[in-house]
Amino acid sequence: MTRDTRIAIIGGGIVGLTTAYYLKQAGFENITIFDEGTGQATKAAAGIISPWLSKRRNKRWYELAKLGAKLYPEIVATAQLTSAAYRQNGTIVTRREANKLTELYELAMERLKTTPAMQQIELLSASEINKRLPGVRITDDGIFVAGGAQIDGTAFLYELTAFLDVNIVHQQVKLTPDGQIIGEANFDRLILATGAWLAQTITPLGLTATVRPQKGQLINYQTSPLPHDTPVLMPEGEYDYLPSNQGVIVGASHEDAQGFDLTIDQTIVNDLMVSAHKINPALGNEQLANVRVGTRAYTPDFAPFFGQLPGYAHIYVASGLGSSGLTTGPAIAKLLAELFINPNLNISEYTKPVTDYIH
Ligand SMILES: Cc1cc2nc3c(=O)[nH]c(=O)nc-3n(C[C@H](O)[C@H](O)[C@H](O)COP(=O)(O)OP(=O)(O)OC[C@H]3O[C@@H](n4cnc5c(N)ncnc54)[C@H](O)[C@@H]3O)c2cc1C
Known part of the structure; x- marks a missing residue:
């Protein structure tokens, strides 16, 4: 060759x-x-790059995910991509029960020992989380992983x-x-x-x-610009909540029975909006800018x-x-x-x- x-x-x-x-x-x-x-x-994707706290037991998947997260900063530097394409503002993961949060924190600290890409782990109270994300009013505590990132596909x-x-x-x-x-x-x-x-x-x-195909939908709100260091929020029991180039993304759905269908499903959109409103009560329906639909690939x-x-x-x-x-x-x-x-x-x-x- x-x-x-x-x-x-x-x-x-x-x-x-x-x-x-x-x-x-x-x-x-x-x-x-x-x-x-x-x-x-x-x-169509949300673009969360933060695999380290996953409880998936598939070792091969974890090796790939860990490597992928580590490669992004190199690609971004070499290709001189802007923060519109890739942002490393950290991810916050919450847990409803104190013992589950402790478990997650211990897992994070254990993985940090061998994964420098995670950078730093912090325990945050709900009010500290709300301070870092304008408009957000959640009640669960969580942990912050500084190396977590987000791409706009x-x-x-x-x-x-x-x-x-x-x-x-x-x-x-x-x-x-x-x-x-x-x-x-x-x-x-x-x-x-x-x-x-x-x-x-x-x-x-x-x-x-x-x-096989799996349909995924997410919603995009137009808001006033968020601080450029706003992290991604992954609240337990709700959809993920992310800053975007237009405002805020909330998603995503996982629909197995829809094949390659790309039509917007209003029931799913309503569900996403309810979750968005629980996380950030200030988000108004009139701010909904668009719905993104894409098809994921799954193996058995x-x-x-x-x-x-x-x-x-x-x-x-x-x-x-x-x-x-x-x-x-x-x-x-x-x-x-x-x-x-x-x-x-x-x-x-x-x-x-x-x-x-x-x-
Ligand atoms: C709503 C949603 C949210 C997601 N959120 C996240 C997330 O937060 N974090 C994360 O890590 N992943 C996320 N994912 C998953 C991630 O987006 C996908 O796993 C990944 O993008 C797949 O990349 P790919 O290149 O394999 O396929 P794709 O991005 O689907 O690209 C395949 C391309 O091939 C083209 N193609 C197919 N056949 C032909 C042909 N015959 N001729 C020409 N072109 C062809 C298609 O048109 C398509 O453009 C999300 C996915 C969805 C749908």
């Missing part, structure tokens, strides 16, 4: 774009991204695309049975970063993927996967990033780019074999 190796990436979400970033960093110059874009999860992709200076073709593409793109000259390598749409993408190859074991496509040495694939794909995405991208250069790289610490998900 040389810098002129013709590479196509299908999918321009977080996986596609950050894979292009790492391939460019490794010296590959001839990259074309094809992105249809409708329902893309990355642009749309701004992040826009700014990273400008830095990468890659060719993005905004159209849906289909594969030929031998793994090329219909209507395009042959590529030397293909990366399928098609999120929830992976199963459809590989149908022409005679393959099936156990990836809720784990992301990536690697070489069985039977196709020139095709690589990543999907199943679920509800934490903005966090794991850059880690998957970095490892995919490394695998590209060294197909024998051992990635079993991060993913089960692709054959567990694709047949």
Whole structure:
């Protein structure tokens, strides 16, 4: 492979774009991204990057999430992304019961020992939390993780695309049975970063993927500008509450039975607004600016996967990033780019074999 190796990436979400970033960093110059874009999860997402307090037992997922959170500051510095794309203002997680908060605090302190990216942990009373978030009136205490961050998917992709200076073709593409793109000259390598749409993408190859779509909705309020250091709030029993470039985001829903449907569901929106109002009673319905809807990709074991496509040495694939794909995405991208250069790289610490998900 040389810098002129013709590479196509299908999918321009977080996986596609950050894979292009790492391939460019490794010296590959001839990259074309094809992105249809409708329902893309990355642009719809809340964008919370704070995986360290999760109780998920999946060790591979945790390694990816930890690595992803650590990589963001490097990408942001290299590509000179602005605070509209990425902010590291910390995250606050609350618990209703004192003993649960103590448990969470102990977990955080334990993980901090081996995870410098968490930076610092603080116990906060409800009134201290309310002081840090204008308008918020919660009654539970919580903990603050200083390394927690937030990305705006749309701004992040826009700014990273400008830095990468890659060719993005905004159209849906289909594969030929031998793994090329219909209507395009042959590529030397293909990366399928098609999120929830992976199963459809590989149908022409005679393959099936156990990836299913999940609908997610969140609401965006227009408010007067929040202080630039406002943290993300993850209140127990309510939706997450985040500062945004326009005001405040509240979300997100998880709807399993809706397939690829992208229509706004008023019942869900009402539910989100009730939660928003409980967290910040000053938010008025007239401030609701828009509703974002996107489609997440889930595997049967809720784990992301990536690697070489069985039977196709020139095709690589990543999907199943679920509800934490903005966090794991850059880690998957970095490892995919490394695998590209060294197909024998051992990635079993991060993913089960692709054959567990694709047949
Ligand atoms: C409402 C919501 C809130 C979320 N909040 C968070 C959060 O707070 N933190 C977090 O870490 N994660 C969050 N996520 C999850 C995260 O957004 C996803 O896991 C991640 O963005 C998936 O990235 P991806 O690149 O795999 O897929 P996507 O971002 O979906 O990108 C796939 C792209 O491929 C394109 N495509 C597919 N097939 C083709 C084709 N044949 N030709 C051309 N283009 C094609 C699609 O149009 C799409 O643009 C959230 C998701 C949603 C929906």
